[in-house]
Amino acid sequence: MISLTHFLFVSACLFCIGLYAIIAKRNSIMILIGIEFIINAAILNLVAFGRYDKINYSGQIFALFAIVLAAAAVAVGLAIILNVYRKYKTINPENITDLRD
Amino acid sequence: MGALSLLIFLPMIAVIGILLLPNRMGHSFKYLALLATVLQFGLAGYLYINFNGSAGAFSEVSTYQYVEQLPWIRLDLGSLGKLEVDYFLGVDGFSLPLLLLSAFVMLMAVGASWNIEKSKKGYFALLMLLNTAVMGIFCALDFFLFYVFYEVMLLPLYFLIGIWGGARREYAAIKFFIYTLFGSVFMLLVIVGLYFSVQNPNTGAHTFNMLYMMNPENYVPGSFFDFLGNANEIFGIPARMIGFIVLFVAFAIKIPIVPLHTWLPDAHVEAPTPVSIILAGILLKIGGYGVIRICLGIFPDAAADANWWLGLIGVVSIIYGALNALAQTDLKRLIAYSSVSHMGFVLLGISSLTAEGISGAMFQMLSHGFLSAALFFLVGVVYDRVHDRYIYNFRGLASIMPKYTAYVAIAFFASLGLPGFSAFIGEAFVIIGTFNAESMNTGIPRWMAIFGSLGILLSAAYFLWTLQRMFFGTTRLKGGEEWVKELKDVNIREQIILFPTLALALLLGIMPSLVFGVLNNSVLSLLDLVTPYL
């Protein structure tokens, strides 16, 4: 029987993978993908917890919103990466340290 | 404006002229300076001839001539009384011959500066400023004014040595400056002390007037430097003695005495020739003049007590300076040390407190003024030509520079006290006066005269040895043929400077009355001031 715990476990794994990608990857697109992973982990949790709201399906509806938002975020993110590439001729975040003091 | 003010500020007019003229008219500076000094010398000569050496008390204004007295600073200091500084000038038999000497030596110095190339404007302006200060020192009868001139004198000298000097000029200039300042700073303390101790009998205000300081009646009873019954002490030494010692040290540095003489060889050696001439011809005399006018005039009681030590210092300076001169291999340094020795006679003569001794000391100062100036000029002649002064680098100069050798020989013999020249009168009377001191009970023992006379012997030794080493024998020069070409005999300009100088030394040696006539009454009045305390 697949319990809520299993969903949460998978979600946690997805989150961790996403986090890893965000922190460790040397490519901004991979980071964007990591972000997607994390969003999907959250969506998975929303869907999993949706079973406790069988009247309004608010979980599923939030999931749908989140997916839309994620798509929008990816579009914005890719645009940023493109502009970053134009300016720095690289998309490796290691080399973009303008935030440094 | 009186004659003395004119004498003092004539060079200042030249200074203003020099500073206003543009640099491209550089060749005219020396003519301006020459004009000022010639006028000054003429004026000093005129004053000298018209001086009437009448007798009078040392502390009375009436004894002094060409007196100018103007109130200068008047301040009401409330509870401290009134501040009174006068512009007070006047001369007597001690200062007038020295004024004439200064004017003459300045003339010589301008003549010796004829070929100065490095920033003429500054040079001649400083020279004339120095001239003003020196004249002021000999004329001032107000201690504050005296001190102002005394300090003003240091400034141009510092720059003249420090900028136009030889290889170690900065060292020499700083040494000279600090040495002199060391003396004069303490002098300032005594001046302030005297100021608070002396009252103007007419106004009741405290005063810097030197003549009031010489009169015991003007002292405030119980004040720090009070004349009679003064019980003030510092470190167990009576206050008046302290005052005397401090003033003496200030002037002794100028004379200079051993062991406060070490600025002199350095300053003389590093200074350019004209400044050496001024240093030896005038500056050292300020020391002797200060001792007579101020140490003896204001502190006669302490002077009468301390003269044994003064005499001892004089004797030590004579012998020590002479022996050091014997060891020199640099001609200029030799003459510098001979100055120490010859100025020792001045101190010995003053300390004898006899008419012969003090007159001899004054005469020695004048004579040394002419002769050392001539000697430094003569060193300058050979140094200008080959830039070397080392005695052993020259030999047999007599064969290639006969006129120069004649001048050197005359100057050397005059300096070593050959009769007929002025130094003889000075030295002989210092010795006679010192010897006579025991009969006069002034506290100077006869052995000092005997030891002092050794200086005359040693001066013969070092001058003749130098003559033998540098001028006689077969010609052999370090620079070889090149030097022989460079070493031309003295030219007209040099002869114009040298001849009158040595002629004056000769004239004074043959007719000492030219000086003694002016000097004598002042010596007697000084002795009147001092003898009651013996």
Added chain:
Amino acid sequence: MSDLLNISPIIGSMLVVLLPFLAFLIQAILGKRSQSGNIALVSIILSTIFSLIFVFAEVWKQEPISANVSWFTIGTHTFTLGILLNNLTVLMQLIVCIIALPVHIYSKSYMKGDPGIHRYWMYLSLFCFAMLGLTISSNLLMMYIFWELVGFASYLLIGFWFTKESAVQANKKAFIINRIGDLGFLLGIASVYSMYGSLNLVELFGKDGLFYSLPASSDGWLTFTGICFFIGAMAKSAQFPLHVWLPDAMEGPTAVSSLIHAATMVAAGVFLLSTVFPLFNQTVLLTIAIIGCITALISAYFAISQTDIKKILAFSTISQLGFMVVAVGVGAWDAAMFHLATHAFFKCLLFLSAGAIIHEMAHLKEANKLDIDPQDINNMGGLKKWMPKTFILMSIASLALAGFPLTSGFLSKDAILISAFEWAAQLNGLYFLIPITLTLVSILTAFYIGRLIFKVFFGELKIKVERIHLHEANLSMLGPMIFLGICSIFLVFSWNPIAYHHSFILTGFSITYPFAEIHSLHIILPIILTISSAIAWVIGWNWYVKGKYPLNSGNKLLDISMNQGYINEFYNKIFVKSTLNLSKGLYWFDQNIVDGFVNFLATIVRNLAHFSAWIDRYIVDGLVNTIAGTAYYIGHLLRWVQNGRLQNYLGFAFTVVLIGIIYLIIK
């Protein structure tokens, strides 16, 4: 015309002094243009005439005359310039003139062709001026002035050939040693001045002078004064131990040696002693006698073995001066002046003859291009053949020097010797050493002057050359020599060849001796002296002419004599070297201790300044900087986090959240 010739002695003596000075001035101004020496010659001729006619003839054996003008005033005391003419001064002035005149004439040909001859005449005139001034000065200060001026003139003349190293060494030595004497003189003057308040000779020593009316302040100071004056005389008159300059002074031209260093200037010391004679008390007189005696003895001893003809004569001069000094010491200063006068003539003649010989030897040397010393008597010999007149003249002078009867020297030397014996006879005992020594010295004198004559004039010429160009000196040299030769005969001084009492000089002074006359001595002593001198000559003849010389060269006594008793070396080592070392040491002291102290003070101040600067920088300012620095470092502690890497920022944020979570969990 008669007005012109009616010159008072004072004016006359002034002219005598001033004419040579005028000559000096003219020659100094003319410089190289006056080579002939006529100016000097004319001036000295006129001086001599004036001195003889207007001064000596007027004043001799008359009342003394003096005239003074005030010179300058110091304090209440006026110093004067003046002239004193008495027997002593006019005699001395005349001697100087009469000696100077032949020397001037002699010099004209002797110095001919010298490149510096214009200086020679100038210096010679200067010397005559100073020496003549010295003789007639009326006060001690003036006398001192001329005293030093003669020394100066002598300096110039000794160093006349200034390119010669030995000459300039000699003139320096002469001047410096004379300076020692000058100091003595000066201190003596100072002492007299402080005791009597006057320097005028008439006021001091004249009839009822201050010296007799005022008692001396103390005997000690009187002795001191006397010794001081004697030191002055010692240096000028080359008395032991200050005699060393005179042999060296022979570096000057021979004519100069004859005038200055034999006849006149060196006698000035004796003249001074005679002038201030009343000042001397017993102690001083004894000292004078002893010193004179030692001088006479050792210089006669040194003269025996010298080979330089001029040095022999120089030592002989010193020895004779010793005689005169002894005469002063025993109280017979008139005898001293007498000997001074006779000695001036015969010694001057000896020197001029020597000059003639040297002149010829120098020509011989040049003609044959030899490398010899023309003054060495070992190179001479047999000159009698070529220069017979010189030989005769020199022999006369030598006989006079040896005190042979019929010469002037016989009279004056006897006067001294007999006075010395009489003086000793009165005091007895050890005092006899002095006259006995003097007798011995007289014999030695005869011997060494005999040696000179024998070696120079007898035997064969020692240098072998093909052409011998020796001949008699020309007339302008020979003339003055003949004149001096005549003056060496007794007749000039006394009509009686045997008894010195009749000489005009002694009768002129007529002083009373403090001792009794012993008549037998006046007969015995001259006989003894003459016989022993003759014996000495016989020995000398055998040794030097016959060639039976008994001594070998290694002889110790001979060695000491040849090297002048090593006195020069001794002085060099003890006085000169030590003074130089002392001066070097003092210079070191001055540089390193006195100046070192000043520089040390400066260094201390500088170091103090450095130290306080260090404190200011590191302690005072350091505290401020530490506080600021601390804040700074604290601020920087986490600064490295801000590295601009987004991923790191995220990582940190996550880590902090994680830590927060863990904290929440653990809590």
